[in-house]
Amino acid sequence: MISIQLILLIIFGLAAIWFGWRVFMTSSMVRSALSLLGSMVAIGILFLVMEAEFLGVLQIMMMGTEMSIMAIFMMMYMMDPGGLGNMDMSHQKKISIAAGVVVTVLIVGVALFADWGTIVTQVPTPHEQNRMLGMEILKRSMMIFETAGVTILTGMIASIAVALSIKKQR
Amino acid sequence: MTPFLSGFMITLLFVGGVYFVAVLERCSMTGNVSWSGPARSFLLLFAQEEIKTRKHDKVFFETAPILFIGVILLTISILPFGRGSVIIDLGTGALFINAALVYVMVSLLMAGWAVNGVYAMIGGWRALAQLIAYSMPVVMVLTATVMRAESMFLTDIVESQQSLWNILYQPVGFILFYISALAITFLPPFDLPVAEGELAGGVWADLTGARKLLFRLGRLALVLTLSVAVVVLYLGGWMGPWLPGFVWTFLKTLLVAASFFAVGHFIPRIRHDHLLEYNWKYGVPLALYNIFQVGVVLLL
Numbered sequence: 061m062i063s064i065q066l067i068l069l070i071i072f073g074l075a076a077i078w079f080g081w082r083v084f085m086t087s088s089m090v091r092s093a094l095s096l097l098g099s100m101v102a103i104g105i106l107f108l109v110m111e112a113e114f115l116g117v118l119q120i121m122m123m124g125t126e127m128s129i130m131a132i133f134m135m136m137y138m139m140d141p142g143g144l145g146n147m148d149m150s151h152q153k154k155i156s157i158a159a160g161v162v163v164t165v166l167i168v169g170v171a172l173f174a175d176w177g178t179i180v181t182q183v184p185t186p187h188e189q190n191r192m193l194g195m196e197i198l199k200r201s202m203m204i205f206e207t208a209g210v211t212i213l214t215g216m217i218a219s220i221a222v223a224l225s226i227k228k229q230r
Numbered sequence: 231m232t233p234f235l236s237g238f239m240i241t242l243l244f245v246g247g248v249y250f251v252a253v254l255e256r257c258s259m260t261g262n263v264s265w266s267g268p269a270r271s272f273l274l275l276f277a278q279e280e281i282k283t284r285k286h287d288k289v290f291f292e293t294a295p296i297l298f299i300g301v302i303l304l305t306i307s308i309l310p311f312g313r314g315s316v317i318i319d320l321g322t323g324a325l326f327i328n329a330a331l332v333y334v335m336v337s338l339l340m341a342g343w344a345v346n347g348v349y350a351m352i353g354g355w356r357a358l359a360q361l362i363a364y365s366m367p368v369v370m371v372l373t374a375t376v377m378r379a380e381s382m383f384l385t386d387i388v389e390s391q392q393s394l395w396n397i398l399y400q401p402v403g404f405i406l407f408y409i410s411a412l413a414i415t416f417l418p419p420f421d422l423p424v425a426e427g428e429l430a431g432g433v434w435a436d437l438t439g440a441r442k443l444l445f446r447l448g449r450l451a452l453v454l455t456l457s458v459a460v461v462v463l464y465l466g467g468w469m470g471p472w473l474p475g476f477v478w479t480f481l482k483t484l485l486v487a488a489s490f491f492a493v494g495h496f497i498p499r500i501r502h503d504h505l506l507e508y509n510w511k512y513g514v515p516l517a518l519y520n521i522f523q524v525g526v527v528l529l530l
Contacts, residue, residue, distance in 0.1 A: 090343050091287070097336065117322045121329030124336055125365060131339070132358050186321025190382060 068109045076102035087146045089134050097127035113186040114193060137223065240311045243480050244454070251450045251487050258418070258491035275443040283345045283436050290344035295437075295444035298337035302451045305330040309458045310385050312468045312475030323384040324376050327459055328369045331414055334452065335361035338423060338433050341445070345436040353432025356502060357416065357423035363509040364413040370517035371403035371410075374524040375463050388467030396464040399527075402520040404464045406513060411456040411490070413505070415449065418494030422502055457486040 079099035083092050100123035107116035138147075150156065184192065197205055252268035282291070308323050310316035320326050335358055342354015376382050378399065379390035390396075397404045413420040424432040434442055461467060461482040468475030470482075500508075 090339075091290075094290075094336070094340065113320070114322050114325070117320075117325050117329050121325060121332055121369075124329070124332035125362060128332070128335060128339065128358055128362055132355065132362070135355065187381065187383070190321065 065109055069106060072102045072105045072109065075099075076106070084150045086149060089138065089147060089149075090131060092149050093127050093131035093134065096130075097123060100127065111183045112189065114190050133219075237315070240315060240476055243476070244306070247454050247480060247484060247487075248447070248450050250484060251453050254488055254491045255450065255453075258495040271446075272443070275439060275446065278439040278442075280439040280441070281436075283347055285346050287344040287346070290340040291441075294337045294341035294344060295441045295448070297333060297340070299444050299448035299451070301330045301333040301337070302448050302455055305455050306451070306458075308384065309455065309462055310388060310467060311458070311479045313385070315468075315476055316385060319383060319385055322382050324372045324382045324387065324463075325369075328365060328372060331368070332361075332365060334414065335365070341437070342423070342433045347436045349429045349431065349435040350433055350437075353423045353425075353429050353435065357433060359502075359506060360413055360416070360420065360422060363506050364410040364513070367406045367509065367513045367517040368410045368414070370514070371400075371407045371520055372463070374400055374403045374521050377521070377524050377528060384462055388462055388469070391466045391469065395466040395469075400464075400520055400524050402516055402523065404460075406517055406520065407463065408460060409513070411460060412493065413509075415453045415456055415490070417453065417490055419497040419500045420505065421494075421499060422505065425499065427499075453487055453490060454483065457483045457490065460486045 076099045079095050079102060082095040083099070086092050086095060101120055104116050104119035104123065107113075107119055249268060252271075253263065253265060256267045257263050305327060307317040308320050308326055310319070338357035338361070339354045342350045342352075342357065345351075375387050375390075375396055378396070379387040381387070381390075391399070416423050422432075424434050429435065434445055437445065458479065461479055465482050465486070468479045470478035473481075
């Protein structure tokens with residue numbers, strides 16, 4: 061059955077893929093970062109279309125901040141003041157293509173063959189969804205989230221430590 | 231009052247509020263109260279020639295002003311002006327405020343980078359660093375208000391302040407939100423992205439005509455929107471005796487907006503490194519402390 065929901069899902073799914081493709085086709089880091097943001101926002105809208113309000117809003121908020129942080133870090137590390145210069149956004153092309161194909165096959169395989177359970181007919185209200193998500197994060201999935209959080213923090217500290225100048229301060 | 235009439239009144243009051251904020255902004259800069267000044271500026275920008283810089287990025291150049299004003303209008307639509315007077319009562323309202331404000335910084339970066347000019351570009355990157363820094367405490371203090379209300383509905387957050395307003399219940403959160411609101415609206419003393427003296431207008435340096443008008447108008451609406459947010463989250467929203475709820479919301483909002491400009495009038499522009507240092511070293515830990523304190527009080 062084709063509903064408005066399905067049409068929107070297809071449109072924003074395609075938009076996410078198109079923005080994802082633009083990430084590598086532009087010649088500027090800023091355009092690339094904002095294309096990636098466009099792709100992530102399209103995924104956030106997919107959540108909203110599927111009536112997962114909290115996840116949608118969270119995705120749109122987090123990705124806005126994260127892509128901005130990524131853009132500003134790229135500016136700080138690159139030899140390109142302000143990102144106004146041209147730059148090829150693709151590298152190691154053969155390995156990248158191979159990795160892309162393998163991951164796509166894996167994802168499609170999971171999507172087709174995983175047991176997704178029964179599709180719910182009655183979506184919980186946004187308020188109820190928030191509560192259930194909180195329970196999930198603080199009970200069953202707590203270890204996963206805590207591990208991911210600490211890993212990301214370690215990565216951030218390590219990247220800044222590596223970038224620090226080893227010269228003595230004048 | 232019928233819903234239609236109260237909706238009409240609220241729209242009228244909001245538009246009037248934006249005009250009043252424009253008068254306040256002018257007053258904080260020049261020291262004179264000029265009631266016709268904003269109207270003259272509006273007409274001037276409306277009729278001004280559109281100048282496009284050489285080799286600008288067309289997509290960002292055209293998108294940035296619309297994105298800027300668009301996200302602010304989205305934020306207004308979820309803020310409650312009175313009991314039942316809210317356009318969209320979102321189940322994730324508190325989170326949505328921050329989600330929308332994040333795109334203010336994205337649009338400023340786009341505008342700064344797109345014109346292909348040095349001043350605007352520096353302004354854009356400054357805006358990004360400033361707004362990333364100050365959106366961190368915002369989301370943390372919002373969490374503390376949500377903890378008390380046990381709901382992300384903004385109407386529930388207002389109702390939770392029935393016994394005691396959040397400004398007294400979580401004063402640290404209020405101070406952090408107030409300062410962050412000043413930084414997000416890039417008002418003085420946080421006006422680094424558009425600093426007149428050092429960057430000749432920064433992000434707005436090369437914009438003219440309708441695009442600049444959209445940014446200026448958007449910023450005024452942003453000031454008013456964040457003032458409403460302060461009122462909703464910390465000053466009891468529509469609560470008050472005798473007068474209708476939305477009148478109280480607007481009275482409080484205008485007071486908050488006036489206090490924003492008063493702060494900017496008396497405090498000199500902060501240095502960029504200080505601005506980031508104060509926030510990351512003191513603002514973020516204090517926001518975490520605020521969550522802890524509210525949690526302890528809730529459990530007692």
